[in-house]
Amino acid sequence: MANFNKVILAGNMTRDPELRYTPKGTAIAKFGLAINRTWKTETGESKEEVTFVDIDAFGRQAEVIAQYMRKGRPLLVEGRLKLDSWEDKTTQQKKSRLGVVLESFSFLDSNKAEGGATGGGAPRPAAPARPAASASPAPAEPDGPPPEEDDVPF
Numbered sequence: 001m002a003n004f005n006k007v008i009l010a011g012n013m014t015r016d017p018e019l020r021y022t023p024k025g026t027a028i029a030k031f032g033l034a035i036n037r038t039w040k041t042e043t044g045e046s047k048e049e050v051t052f053v054d055i056d057a058f059g060r061q062a063e064v065i066a067q068y069m070r071k072g073r074p075l076l077v078e079g080r081l082k083l084d085s086w087e088d089k090t091t092q093q094k095k096s097r098l099g100v101v102l103e104s105f106s107f108l109d110s111n112k113a114e115g116g117a118t119g120g121g122a123p124r125p126a127a128p129a130r131p132a133a134s135a136s137p138a139p140a141e142p143d144g145p146p147p148e149e150d151d152v153p154f
Helices: 060-066 128-136
Strands: 007-013 018-021 027-040 046-058 074-088 093-109
Touching: 018 060, 046 060, 046 074, 060 074, 060 093
Parallel strands: 046 093
Antiparallel strands: 007 027, 007 074, 018 027, 027 046, 074 093
């Protein structure tokens, strides 16, 4: 049986990222994303539904998100679903939560939108795209010349 666990979400941050570090120094950022869905019913009435998703980011990606993202900002997230289960210490009931572990992301707003609908705050750095690019490990530079077009596998 084949398995595939991939989630792609675009939404707005529900809160500022919470950045922490493990004892070994690995960064962990926890944040929420709100994904809105709007549709019309058969009678023409407009309806809206909001889904709130908890997301965990690790390593350099966690640090970049914590540095550049704030509540209300749009973000595109790719990741995998993860089910967390635990026992409530007070009620002894088993609880679970379905969340997303971030694998990659993209900023969806630009500096041009700054100061508009988001309403002030500290200005965003001039070049936010550079840290996002470094959030993923860069492939090693090849020693030889670039591959021929015929060598491209797709």
